Amino acid sequence: MPGRLEGKVAFITGAGRGQGRAHAVRLAEEGADVIVTDAPAQVEHMNYPTASAGELAETVRQVESLGRRIVAGAIDVRDLAGMKAFVSDAVARLGRLDVIIANAGIDITGPWHAQTPEIWQTTLDVNLTGVYNTVLAGVDGLLAAGGGSIIMTSSANGLKAGPFNMAYNVSKFGVVALAKSLAMELAKDGIRVNTVHPGSVDTPMGVGARDGFEPGREENPNLYGMITKWMPGLIDPSEISNLMVYLASDESKWATGGAFVVDGGLSSY
Numbered sequence: 001m002p003g004r005l006e007g008k009v010a011f012i013t014g015a016g017r018g019q020g021r022a023h024a025v026r027l028a029e030e031g032a033d034v035i036v037t038d039a040p041a042q043v044e045h046m047n048y049p050t051a052s053a054g055e056l057a058e059t060v061r062q063v064e065s066l067g068r069r070i071v072a073g074a075i076d077v078r079d080l081a082g083m084k085a086f087v088s089d090a091v092a093r094l095g096r097l098d099v100i101i102a103n104a105g106i107d108i109t110g111p112w113h114a115q116t117p118e119i120w121q122t123t124l125d126v127n128l129t130g131v132y133n134t135v136l137a138g139v140d141g142l143l144a145a146g147g148g149s150i151i152m153t154s155s156a157n158g159l160k161a162g163p164f165n166m167a168y169n170v171s172k173f174g175v176v177a178l179a180k181s182l183a184m185e186l187a188k189d190g191i192r193v194n195t196v197h198p199g200s201v202d203t204p205m206g207v208g209a210r211d212g213f214e215p216g217r218e219e220n221p222n223l224y225g226m227i228t229k230w231m232p233g234l235i236d237p238s239e240i241s242n243l244m245v246y247l248a249s250d251e252s253k254w255a256t257g258g259a260f261v262v263d264g265g266l267s268s269y
């Protein structure tokens with residue numbers, strides 16, 4: 001039986017590990033070729049590491065072992081010129097582009113006053129402007145293909161603010177506004193734009209961000225209690241990839257401007 005994404009090419013940021021790698025592998029299993037990027041160096045102010053070159057190489061190995069083609073690059077999502085040059089070269093090599101998954105992100109947690117202007121700026125630059133840059137780097141490919149699917153990874157915190165996560169909350173709410181704005185304007189070009197809202201996922205971010213809540217605990221134990229209640233367990237990245245396959249495929253051809261939630265109820269109370 002042919003895969004659900006046979007003949008398609010997808011561009012995925014932050015694919016060195018975690019959800020991004022899971023999406024690359026899952027889409028490849030369904031027949032897609034992939035273009036992937038991850039950070040070339042540690043992003044400043046974070047309290048957990050960004051992916052290494054070795055981790056990105058492991059994503060390449062896993063996709064190639066499925067018999068699919070992959071083009072990988074170490075490019076920061078904040079580097080618009082670098083992203084554009086890399087994606088246009090990769091699209092020329094793989095022949096087309098049908099899907100953009102803007103997945104790269106960071107989460108620097110702590111009480112609001114500990115989130116310095118520098119942390120605020122870095123978070124918005126990576127999580128919001130980085131998503132915009134990802135669209136700018138890939139949209140010509142989708143237009144040339146006669147349409148496609150743009151999927152932006154927001155968060156449960158893009159629907160409901162989480163405590164001790166101010167800059168992240170703002171960036172992830174912003175992603176929703178960006179997706180809805182583009183969904184309206186790109187519909188005429190056959191391009192769909194949706195957001196995905198994971199809960200707490202079992203990745204270095206999920207674990208690192210949770211550990212970073214500790215400073216807020218001393219300051220406001222009531223809010224800390226809310227967080228632990230929301231985190232009974234961590235979601236496996238593959239659960240989010242299943243939704244990505246649906247949104248990347250023609251099965252979701254009427255879905256645009258939507259906010260798709262896989263959060264174990266995190267944003268619903």
Ligand SMILES: NC(=O)c1ccc[n+]([C@@H]2O[C@H](COP(=O)([O-])OP(=O)(O)OC[C@H]3O[C@@H](n4cnc5c(N)ncnc54)[C@H](O)[C@@H]3O)[C@@H](O)[C@H]2O)c1
Nearest residue numbers: 014018019039050051076077104105155200201203205206
């Ligand atoms: N893990 C969670 O609990 C959770 C919950 C909701 C939403 N999300 C979102 O899911 C997405 C994927 O996160 P994850 O859970 O896989 O965590 P992760 O930290 O494992 O993966 C994020 C990836 O983005 C990369 N990255 C960070 N800054 C970058 C930059 N400037 N340029 C290029 N790449 C960069 C990292 O190196 C890493 O490989 C993120 O947008 C995150 O905000 C995660």
